[in-house]
Amino acid sequence: MGIATRVNGTAPPRCRWPTSTWVRGISGPAMTISAMGHLRRCGARRRSRFGRICAAGFPVGAGHWALTKYDDVFYASRHPEIFSSHPNITIADQPVEVAEYFGSMIALDDPRHQRLRSIVSRAFTPKVVARTEASVRDRAQRLVAEMIARHPDGKGELVTELSGPLPLQVICDMMGIPEDDHERVFHWTNVILGFGDPDLGTDFEKFTKVSLEIGAMPPRWPKTGGSTPATT
Numbered sequence: 377m378g379i380a381t382r383v384n385g386t387a388p389p390r391c392r393w394p395t396s397t398w399v400r401g402i403s404g405p406a407m408t409i410s411a412m413g414h415l416r417r418c419g420a421r422r423r424s425r426f427g428r429i430c431a432a433g434f435p436v437g438a439g440h441w442a443l444t445k446y447d448d449v450f451y452a453s454r455h456p457e458i459f460s461s462h463p464n465i466t467i468a469d470q471p472v473e474v475a476e477y478f479g480s481m482i483a484l485d486d487p488r489h490q491r492l493r494s495i496v497s498r499a500f501t502p503k504v505v506a507r508t509e510a511s512v513r514d515r516a517q518r519l520v521a522e523m524i525a526r527h528p529d530g531k532g533e534l535v536t537e538l539s540g541p542l543p544l545q546v547i548c549d550m551m552g553i554p555e556d557d558h559e560r561v562f563h564w565t566n567v568i569l570g571f572g573d574p575d576l577g578t579d580f581e582k583f584t585k586v587s588l589e590i591g592a593m594p595p596r597w598p599k600t601g602g603s604t605p606a607t608t
Contacts, residue, residue, distance in 0.1 A: 456485035499550065508550060515545050
């Protein structure tokens with residue numbers, strides 16, 4: 377195996393991987409450390425290792441490696457046997473059981489990831505995206521018009537009035553979620569993604585309550601009468 381690296385358009389040198397070192401008797405964290413260590417020693421590109429990070433609600437870890445170059449990320453994303461996304465993709469590692477329950481498809485490797493990806497991708501074919509484009513343009517134009525009307529002085533909050541609502545509305549439209557539920561979905565999103573964030577103050581009880589509310593909603597969706605990512 378090898379990884380190609382490029383510097384200012386020059387021909388990419390090859391960085392040989394000591395595959396046998398990782399395959400024979402090394403697994404888990406030891407394999408990751410070995411792989412990252414080789415990347416750093418290779419010298420083809422600079423890789424960075426960061427020290428311990430303190431995150432609210434999580435114990436201090438041993439630090440992490442960061443791959444920031446395209447070629448490195450390209451290679452790592454195609455070799456889950458070395459650079460696995462399971463069970464965690466965040467700096468603060470969760471127990472396997474917790475990650476399995478609360479995780480998403482981005483914390484999976486093939487073949488499980490491929491199976492889910494193939495289901496979701498049906499909702500994003502060129503034909504489906506083309507049908508969605510008109511709705512996205514309409515949503516964007518309405519939000520901008522409303523923001524301009526509210527702020528005749530030309531000063532407004534772009535995040536809360538445009539860049540926040542737009543993707544939420546587009547996703548809700550694609551999922552067939554009624555307009556009346558958009559604000560509730562926005563609240564749920566903040567609770568789920570803000571777990572452990574001291575600024576949002578989400579506790580586990582609230583997190584669990586929202587998770588149960590979300591689980592109770594899909595039978596009432598979609599209202600569009602067609603196939604959506606939720607029903608594919």
